[in-house]
Amino acid sequence: MYAVIDIESNGAGFRQESIIEIAIYRYDGHEIVDQFISLVNPESDITPFVQKLTKITPKMVKTAPKFHEIARRVIEITEKCTLVGHNIEFDYRMLRQSFKRLGYEFKINTLDTIPLAKKLIPEAESYSLGKLVKSLGIPLVDHHRASGDARATLELFKLLMTKDQNSEIIQQHHEEVNAKTYVNKVRDLTRDLPAERGIIYFQNGEGKIIFFDFVEDLSRFSKMIFNSKSKRWQAVQQDTEQIHYELTGSDILARLMMKTKGLRKREKLPFGMYYQKGRYYAEKISNEKEKKPLLKFKSFTQGLKAVTYLQSQEKFADVNALAAAISMKGRSEMWLIPGRTLGEKAFLIFANGKLTGYGFYDLHTRISSRKKLDAITIEVAGNAADMTNDLQLALLRGEPEIVKLPR
Numbered sequence: 001m002y003a004v005i006d007i008e009s010n011g012a013g014f015r016q017e018s019i020i021e022i023a024i025y026r027y028d029g030h031e032i033v034d035q036f037i038s039l040v041n042p043e044s045d046i047t048p049f050v051q052k053l054t055k056i057t058p059k060m061v062k063t064a065p066k067f068h069e070i071a072r073r074v075i076e077i078t079e080k081c082t083l084v085g086h087n088i089e090f091d092y093r094m095l096r097q098s099f100k101r102l103g104y105e106f107k108i109n110t111l112d113t114i115p116l117a118k119k120l121i122p123e124a125e126s127y128s129l130g131k132l133v134k135s136l137g138i139p140l141v142d143h144h145r146a147s148g149d150a151r152a153t154l155e156l157f158k159l160l161m162t163k164d165q166n167s168e169i170i171q172q173h174h175e176e177v178n179a180k181t182y183v184n185k186v187r188d189l190t191r192d193l194p195a196e197r198g199i200i201y202f203q204n205g206e207g208k209i210i211f212f213d214f215v216e217d218l219s220r221f222s223k224m225i226f227n228s229k230s231k232r233w234q235a236v237q238q239d240t241e242q243i244h245y246e247l248t249g250s251d252i253l254a255r256l257m258m259k260t261k262g263l264r265k266r267e268k269l270p271f272g273m274y275y276q277k278g279r280y281y282a283e284k285i286s287n288e289k290e291k292k293p294l295l296k297f298k299s300f301t302q303g304l305k306a307v308t309y310l311q312s313q314e315k316f317a318d319v320n321a322l323a324a325a326i327s328m329k330g331r332s333e334m335w336l337i338p339g340r341t342l343g344e345k346a347f348l349i350f351a352n353g354k355l356t357g358y359g360f361y362d363l364h365t366r367i368s369s370r371k372k373l374d375a376i377t378i379e380v381a382g383n384a385a386d387m388t389n390d391l392q393l394a395l396l397r398g399e400p401e402i403v404k405l406p407r
Contacts, residue, residue, distance in 0.1 A: 002027045002111070003081035004157060006150035007091045008054050011047030015194045018042030019067055019094055020056055023146035024077050025154050027084075029161075032154070036077050037147045039064035054144050067098045078108060086129045086153045088112040089191075096192060113156055116173060120163045129153065182237075186226045189243050193219040197254055198247045199261060205241040214258045218245050249340040250399075252348070252390050256358050260378060269296035269389065271303045275319040280307045294322065295396070296389050306396060326392040328353045334373075335400035349377060349405065355384040355391070370406050 004025045009017040019040045026034035039056065041064045051057055074095070085091040088110045099106035114127050124132055129149060133140050138155045142148030164170055193200075198218050202211040202225075215221040222243060225233050248254035258264070272285040272293025282303030285293055297303040316322045328350070335348040339360050347367075349357040357377040367373050394400055 001081045002029070002084050002157070003078040003108075004084045004150055004154040005078075005088075005091050005095075006085060006146045006153060007094045008056065008144070008146050009050070009094060010042040010044060011050035012044065015097060017094065017097075018044055019098055020046060020050070020061055021054070021146040022070070022074070023150035024074070025150055026077050026081065027154060027157075034077055036070075036073055038070055040070065041066045056145075068102055071099065071102060071104070075106075082109045082111050084111045084113065084153065084157055086113045086149070086156070093191065100192070111170070111173060113153060113160060116160050116164075116170065117156070120160050129156075132156065186223070189240065190219060190222045190226070193222055193243065193245065194247070195219045196247055197249075198245045199257060199263065201244040202236050202240045203242045203244060204239045207242070210239055211236050212261075212263075214248065214254060214261075214263050247340040249346065250337060252337065252387070252394060253340060253346055253358070255387055255390060256348075256378075256380065256384075259380060259382070259384070267298070269298060271297045271300050273297070273303050273306055275322075278317075280310045280319075282307050294319070295326075295392060306393075309396075326395045328388060328391060332405065334403050334405050335394075336403060337394070337400050347373075348400070349373075355380055355387060367406060373406055 004027055006023050007019055008021040010020050012018065020042050021039050023037045024035065025032050039061050041061045043066060046056065046058055046061070083092060089112070092108070092110050096106050117124065117127055117132060121132075121136075124135060126132060126135075129152060130140060130143055133152045133156055136156070136159060138152055138159070140148060140152040143152075161167070161170065195217050197214075197216045199214050200212060200218050200222060201209050204210050213221075226237055228237075246257065248257050270284055271282055273280060273282050273295045274291060274293055275281075280294075282297070282300060284300070285296065295303075295306065297306070310316045310322065316325070331350040331353050333350050335350070337346050337348070338344075339346040343363050344360055345363055346360050347358060348355060357379050359373075359376045359378050361367060361376060367376075
C-alpha cells in the first residue's frame with residue numbers, strides 16, 4: 001500500500017515553513033482507494049514568491065483548517081503505507097516538523113520517485129517533475145498545486161513500477177533507505193535538527209550523554225561531527241544512537257543557559273569601539289594599547305554598525321551619555337526579551353547592578369507577583385561579570401523592555 005503525497009509550503013525559512021496545501025492519494029498498486037486534498041491555514045504569512053508560483057493567497061487559506069485539525073486524517077490515510085513523493089525528503093520533513101509542533105513523532109517508510117526515475121529512465125533530459133512527466137506524456141494539471149503534482153507523481157510511479165517488472169529496483173531502493181548503515185544513521189539522527197544555536201547532547205543506546213556542547217548551528221555542527229575524519233570524534237560517531245538539543249535563543253540566553261549547564265565556551269571578541277576627539281570608531285583590539293574599548297564585537301562589521309548608529313544619535317554625541325545609558329551600575333529591575341522559541345518570553349533579573357536570575361514564560365502568562373516570579377526563576381550561579389558586554393550591547397540596540405520588579 002502506498003500514499004502518494006505532495007505538499008506546498010508558505011516559503012518561510014528552512015525548518016520554519018508551514019504547510020499551505022496537502023494532497024495524498026492512497027494507492028493499493030492497482031487503483032486509488034482513498035484520497036485527501038486540502039488547503040491548510042499556516043497561521044503565518046505566505047511569501048510573494050509562493051503566492052505567485054502556486055496562486056494560493058492568504059485569503060484562500062484564512063478559513064482553511066489548521067494542521068492540528070487535519071492531523072488525524074493524515075495519519076489515517078497514510079497508515080501502513082509507504083510514503084511516495086517526487087523529492088520525498090521535503091514532503092516527509094514538512095510532515096515530521098508539523099507533527100512535532102503538536103508533540104507527536106511521525107515516522108513512516110518512504111520512496112522517492114527521483115532516484116527511481118534516474119535508474120529506470122536514464123535517458124531523461126531532466127528529472128524535475130514538470131519536465132519529466134511532460135517527456136513521458138503524463139498529464140500535469142495545476143502544476144505547483146498539491147493535487148495536480150501528487151496525481152502526476154502517482155502516474156509517474158505507476159509507469160516506474162511497470163518498467164521495473166520484477167520490482168527489483170523498488171525493493172533495492174527500499175532496502176537502501178531503511179538499511180542500518182552509517183549513512184542512514186547520520187541521516188536519521190540529523191534530519192530534524194534546526195539550523196539554530198543551542199546546546200546539543202549526543203547519547204548512546206542507553207541514553208547516556210557521551211558528549212555535549214553549545215553550538216551556533218545545531219544541524220551544521222552535528223553533520224560536521226559525523227563527517228569528520230578526526231580520531232577525536234570516532235567514539236561519538238560510533239556510539240551515538242540519539243541526539244537531544246535545547247534551543248538557547250539570543251546570545252544572552254545562550255550564555256546564561258551555558259552557565260546553568262556548567263558549559264564554558266570562550267567567545268572571541270577581537271574588535272572594539274573607541275571614542276576620541278569627538279568621534280566613535282571601531283578597530284581591532286591590541287594588547288599593547290592602554291585604552292580600553294567601550295564595547296567589544298565579534299567582527300569589525302558589527303563594530304562599524306554600532307559606530308554608524310551612535311553617529312546618527314545626537315544624544316550620544318557626548319561619550320558620557322553613552323556610558324550612562326549602557327551602565328549596569330545600580331540596576332535593580334527586570335528585562336523582558338524574546339525567548340528561545342516563538343510564543344515565549346524571557347526575563348532577566350538584576351539586583352544592584354548584578355544579574356541574579358533569569359527564566360521563561362508563555363506570552364499569555366501574567367507574572368503579577370514576586371512570589372510567582374521567584375517560582376520560575378533560574379538562579380545565576382557565581383559572578384556574571386563576563387556577560388557585561390552582552391548586556392551593554394543589548395541596551396545599545398534597545399532590545400530589552402525594562403520594567404520594575406513585581407512586589
